[in-house]
Amino acid sequence: MTRVTTGLNDYRYVASLYIDHPTVDPDAITRGMPIKPDRICRIGDPKRTPREGFYDRTHWSVKLQTPADGDVAEFLSMVFERLDSSRALLTELADTGGRAEIFIGLFADRCCDFEMPPTLLANLASLSLGLRLDYYGPDRSPPTP
Template sequence: MNDASNREVTEQSEAENPEVGTPRRVDIELFIVHPTWEPTEISTALGLEANFAHRVGGPRKTPAGTPLPGNHPDTRWRHCIRCNVRDQWYAGEVMTFVDRLEPHKAFFASLTSTGGRASIIIQFFGDGYLGDELPVATLAKLVDLGVALAIECFADPQS
């Protein structure tokens, strides 16, 4: 198909489906839980800053900061990347993030061998239709790293 034909198909798709080309938000997150590690250890090892973290033994509180009884039973660390994609395609963003994690295979092996776990979370925010396919090679990389895949969908748009 030549460029002119591609433009015609795109223009027809946009006319038939007004959501084509509309920006959509997708968050790709690395979520780590560990019984003893400090959040700073995780950030340093991965070279990524936490968007959210609490450490084992720290006081519990609500997201608004209101104290809750007790202490956190484990460390939870989350790094988030906000992606604004057009159309329905998001797999390329996930593939790029997983590729960035590959050099840290020893970290993930240590994480799981010491009682921790990690997952990649793909979050959809109700901005319209999103559908894509993660290649088998990317899924194999997640398996090789020992990282789970999770999907979260917010039916009501989130800010």
């Protein structure tokens, strides 16, 4: 977990990359990515939850290593540079019914802010990457590493 204490800001964040697709085998995703997944679920596998049933889509996810320092925008720029080599795969997944998103869990005890420049957002969009920001206020404890 990264902590940012710049100006009036005091927040922590964690991040992950999540991909799902209606038909692609997760091994094909793994072969095309510069990072290895922490978790995969194949179509047809039994769910690992109390709910009965089977996965109807491929799920592929990895917890992303956040830097010791650096705000969210700097981190996302590094993620873009790392995933740019997988542009063709990510575009193909999006074009065939899949989705890929970067999840940022933001933990703060008070108001905080940061800017994501248009160029950064355009870079992420060029990789067909969505961005999900979840805010956890003072009543939520951050996960332990």
